[in-house]
Amino acid sequence: MTTLGLLAGPPYSAGPESYRDHVARLGARPAGNRALIDTLDRSGLVGRGGASFPVGIKWKSVQSRSRGDAVVIANGAEGEPLSRKDQTLMALRPHLVIDGALLAADAVRANRILLYVGEAHASSLAAMSRALAERPAADVRRLVLLPAPASYVAGEATAAVHFVNAGIATPTATPPRPYESGVDGKPTLVQNVESLAHAALIARNGDGWFRSLGRNEAAGTVLLTVSGAVAKPGVVEVPCGSTIDEVLALAGGVRGTARAVLLGGYFGGWISARQAGTILLDPKALPAAGGSLGCGIVSVLDEAADPLEVSARIMQHLANESAAQCGPCFFGLKSLSTATSRLAARRPDDGDLPHLHRWTAMVKGRGACRHPDGAVAFLQSALKVFESEFAAASGTRGRKAS
């Protein structure tokens, strides 16, 4: 499928690439040091976990605080239900991820590395476990494989740190942020596994190489999970700056007619089919245009599907996945979810639609982590893209107001 980037090399069907093949194909792991951080800065690599934060800056913020006692958490929890890319990457190229983690540990001066892999993802757990066994002892000395609880917020940075510290994957209030004080109070780098894998290649091939892989002034490649109304759903690797049409073509094209596209998953937002034709999938530039690639989900909604029903289901999932630590998140998302479900069933209470607008504004920014913010942003995108459907559903004569 792709000959450059993370998924270059053996095909999907070959399964996890062994250590021997990995070294034969790519060479030994280079040095991880300050120079690598500068290279990452120049490369334009941004995080692939959802926030799209520049990787070089992130490593620097840990390195500058480290006294040789920093910690690296390779985040492969992937709690987002629509996302498969991290699992797939770990199942096919575990040694790229491990290389990246070791490079990061060397560069930020960490003495511990935790591979935080979703406990429900059996093939990636098995591949990473076997990969660790193939490694020389010097590598494995500081590496620990740590299965992450299967929940949406378990992949949140402070939740990962809290899990290592106390065995409970719930987010904690900030400050302090993990790069200031994380595992055992030490500066901690929490980095998505795909980001680490890109770093492992950039360390070998340089920042110019990475930049050259992108299109339309974007840098590098990105893993996307394509799902919904497409012929061949699955994980693809594309140059950053590709169009959605190019991506959907890789997935065998749209089945039926596209009504809208969910970009970034539950933590992302809807864009209309028309808008989808105009944007470029660049994780770095998209936020400036008001969008977000998030964790790389491109999910197509067919014209025949009911956008309110799909949105309501997603809201319900997000509400159920609240850690129930913060009142505004737990009760806010619950209220938003039930109102959206009523609208989707075309049996709204009077005031349901105005409540959606009121409560999204009320909930935003008032949780300890960004979970409610993501849910609210998703719902707001639905309210915008499916405005006419919401209006029609709200005008339906249904149950009396409670």
Add this chain to the structure above:
Amino acid sequence: MRELEMWIDRTKCDGHRLCAELFPERIELDDWGYPIIAPGPIPKALLPHAQRAVDSCPVLALALRRVEQKKPVKP
């Protein structure tokens, strides 16, 4: 001159609502009984009320912190 703003640990807040009673100038309650804290530095004249609100929290969820110029702390 040190400017202070109110910070809340949302994971500790259980909605006791004492803060909103004691500092209504800057704290009001949302539709579920949890505090909405107006962002920004607290005027000197209101600081005693702010401190009283912080002290009244049964779960110690509130604190007064120095305003950081570069990274605003979300209430």
Add this chain to the structure above:
Amino acid sequence: MNNTILWYTTRGAGTVSLVLLSTVVVLGVLSSLRFESSSWPRFLTTGLHRNVALTTLVFLALHIVTAVVDPFTHLGWLAALVPFSSYYRTFWLGLGVIAFELLIAISVTSLARGLIGHSAWRAIHWLTYASWPVAVLHGFGTGTDTWSAWMLAIDLVCILAVAVAVSARLIARPPDPLAADRARFRERVTRKVTR
């Protein structure tokens, strides 16, 4: 100093302490139940709870000091500080010392709550449910006025008030609406992590 004045002060201050302590316990229960009405805000409960508790300590100090200083009782300072070390009604007085020391621990930790953190404070505060009955028993056992009508009436009102409050606490739904869901989620994401 007239001996009778000291003696009456000891008994009077002791009785007042008991009434105030019972009030403190009731207010504490009301606080944990998050009681409020249109004319009774939350901060009134917590403010009164704190102030009445401090007032209790004042009367308690008066009660103890006058008892020790009174030449009639032959109590030394040791008797007031070490439980069961007095010659006079050893057991019942000892209970009073225990109740007193529990209250000191509770008060000090409450004043230093910011330093010790919420969990530690909470653990020690549970001791209030021990100190109150111990104080009541001390009053029954050492009290000179125990069997007079007015003292029995005071005892009855105090015991009833606390009993009603505690019963309300026991049968009420948990006042924190997040408690059950938070606990359930925590259980979902808790694992044994080997460090």
